[in-house]
Amino acid sequence: MTTPxxxxxxxxxSYGEVAALTGCTLSLAxxxxxxxxxxNGSGKSTLFKSxxxxxxxxxxTIRVDGADAAKARRAQRVSYVPQSEDVDWDFPLSVWDVVxxxxxxxxxxMRRPSRADRAAVEEALERVELADLAGRQIxxxxxxxxxxxxxxxxxxxxASLMLLDEPFAGVDKRSxxxxxxxxxxxxxxxRTVLVSTHxxxxxxxxxxxxxxxxxxxxxxxxxxxxxxxxxxxxxxxxALGGGAA
Amino acid sequence: MxxxxxxxxxxxxxxxxxxxxxxxxxxxxxxxxxxxxVLVGWSLMGDAVSxxxxxxxxxxYVIGAPxxxxxxxxxxxAVVLIGVLRGTSRIKxxxxxxxxxxxxxxxxxxxxxxxxxxxDLSHILFGNILGVSTSDLWQIGIxxxxxxxxxxxxxxxxxxxxxxxxxAHGIGLNPKRLGWLLLGLxxxxxxxxxxxVGVILVVALLIIPGATAYLLTDxxxxxxxIAPLMSSVTAVIGIxxxxxxxxxxxxxxxxxxxxxxALVYVFSPRHGLLRTWRQAGRVRNNxxxxxxxxxx
Numbered sequence: 001m002t003t004p005x006x007x008x009x010x011x012x013x014s015y016g017e018v019a020a021l022t023g024c025t026l027s028l029a030x031x032x033x034x035x036x037x038x039x040n041g042s043g044k045s046t047l048f049k050s051x052x053x054x055x056x057x058x059x060x061t062i063r064v065d066g067a068d069a070a071k072a073r074r075a076q077r078v079s080y081v082p083q084s085e086d087v088d089w090d091f092p093l094s095v096w097d098v099v100x101x102x103x104x105x106x107x108x109x110m111r112r113p114s115r116a117d118r119a120a121v122e123e124a125l126e127r128v129e130l131a132d133l134a135g136r137q138i139x140x141x142x143x144x145x146x147x148x149x150x151x152x153x154x155x156x157x158x159a160s161l162m163l164l165d166e167p168f169a170g171v172d173k174r175s176x177x178x179x180x181x182x183x184x185x186x187x188x189x190x191r192t193v194l195v196s197t198h199x200x201x202x203x204x205x206x207x208x209x210x211x212x213x214x215x216x217x218x219x220x221x222x223x224x225x226x227x228x229x230x231x232x233x234x235x236x237x238x239a240l241g242g243g244a245a
Numbered sequence: 246m247x248x249x250x251x252x253x254x255x256x257x258x259x260x261x262x263x264x265x266x267x268x269x270x271x272x273x274x275x276x277x278x279x280x281x282x283v284l285v286g287w288s289l290m291g292d293a294v295s296x297x298x299x300x301x302x303x304x305x306y307v308i309g310a311p312x313x314x315x316x317x318x319x320x321x322x323a324v325v326l327i328g329v330l331r332g333t334s335r336i337k338x339x340x341x342x343x344x345x346x347x348x349x350x351x352x353x354x355x356x357x358x359x360x361x362x363x364x365d366l367s368h369i370l371f372g373n374i375l376g377v378s379t380s381d382l383w384q385i386g387i388x389x390x391x392x393x394x395x396x397x398x399x400x401x402x403x404x405x406x407x408x409x410x411x412x413a414h415g416i417g418l419n420p421k422r423l424g425w426l427l428l429g430l431x432x433x434x435x436x437x438x439x440x441x442v443g444v445i446l447v448v449a450l451l452i453i454p455g456a457t458a459y460l461l462t463d464x465x466x467x468x469x470x471i472a473p474l475m476s477s478v479t480a481v482i483g484i485x486x487x488x489x490x491x492x493x494x495x496x497x498x499x500x501x502x503x504x505x506x507a508l509v510y511v512f513s514p515r516h517g518l519l520r521t522w523r524q525a526g527r528v529r530n531n532x533x534x535x536x537x538x539x540x541x
Contacts, residue, residue, distance in 0.1 A: 093408060
């Protein structure tokens with residue numbers, strides 16, 4: 001059996017008295033897109049923060065490509081596309097600057113870009129079709145373009161595991177399709193993509209696999225199974241109408 | 246009297262030359278630091294640390310240690326206390342900042358009043374730019390250079406820290422350590438600027454230049470030269486005004502910066518008030534016809 005791209009074993013995180021994750025266990029095969037489904041407060045963000053090292057779990061282990069997560073992060077294997085509301089879009093940086101930040105872990109202490117760094121940024125921007133907008137201040141991009149800029153940062157970084165937090169929130173349908181095509185394309189390269197989303201309609205075209213999360217994993221398997229009413233009811237409680245939570 | 250006389254006459258006094266050198270050094274390092282403070286959202290933290298260093302400076306004076314050391318100690322103490330208060334009670338951050346820095350500042354006032362010294366309280370509070378000695382000049386110069394070197398060396402890491410600390414974690418950096426480094430620099434820079442404008446007004450030099458530059462450009466690298474340029478030019482103008490009108494030098498430095506900010510706030514070609522109004526007007530005029538088609 002191949003080494004899992006991401007292996008989360010019995011991870012528990014609580015903030016004070018509030019349990020965000022309780023014994024969360026899952027495993028992702030490389031080269032797949034996985035949808036992470038759960039309502040607000042189900043622990044999706046906490047799970048991402050644990051993988052990124054922002055939150056230290058009280059219990060359990062996280063491994064990326066068989067290595068300890070901290071080691072994998074230092075080896076530049078993990079990238080992250082933040083939720084829109086977590087980004088200061090007025091920040092005086094261009095698209096180029098943001099994508100270049102993907103290379104910082106590969107540079108010297110002063111983060112001076114080499115020719116290889118510039119080439120990697122250019123290539124990543126072309127991959128997400130933002131090369132023409134490289135000089136734009138990030139806030140001057142559309143919702144979908146903003147997401148692609150952060151995906152480009154992960155590509156430039158050379159990460160093998162890409163985490164995306166609600167990438168379809170505030171993005172129109174056409175941009176959503178563009179982003180989905182891009183993520184499928186990255187998975188075809190052998191990268192592992194984990195996407196948290198409310199958007200159940202997009203799930204079949206987006207993901208190979210789905211995970212239903214409610215502080216622990218309720219379901220992991222094919223997308224059709226995740227969309228079975230009894231599974232969704234368990235994940236979202238009874239307040240289920242039309243797909244979105 | 247010609248313009249040249251106005252500029253040259255004060256320069257025949259050594260104390261004025263020293264004053265101008267110290268002013269420019271303080272203005273430049275404060276302005277550089279302010280670019281990050283404004284973007285991280287730490288303006289209030291700048292206010293807190295700059296006031297909280299007072300007891301540290303007084304104690305350092307008493308035991309004959311460098312001012313910077315005392316300031317650093319109390320600057321760090323203030324930040325720790327604020328964090329502890331916020332983390333272990335239901336007090337919110339703005340209240341925690343308010344409680345900690347006023348208490349430490351008041352402690353400084355008490356210490357100054359009971360400790361006999363030649364240093365005048367008003368000099369610490371409001372600056373003493375005309376009383377800069379040659380040894381002061383050296384101490385301030387060395388501190389400014391150290392702060393400048395660290396800021397430039399860590400420039401890109403600080404920007405990453407300000408923009409996306411989660412990504413900083415993700416590539417194996419330690420954002421917490423970067424935050425502490427920035428706060429430590431804040432304490433050191435407070436000492437540099439203390440003699441120019443005094444403890445109370447240091448925070449102006451730590452916010453106004455960065456905020457002004459932020460209204461002028463969308464490129465962070467441009468902020469890093471606009472802010473120091475704006476800050477040093479306005480500070481020098483302030484010092485000259487204080488010479489010719491015989492008024493508070495620290496006060497005039499800050500008033501001049503405030504006026505420059507106000508002008509930029511109104512007239513900035515990028516983010517000025519006038520442009521924002523013009524754009525809003527245009528959207529209103531165009532918007533009437535398109536309104537219905539914008540909705541699905």
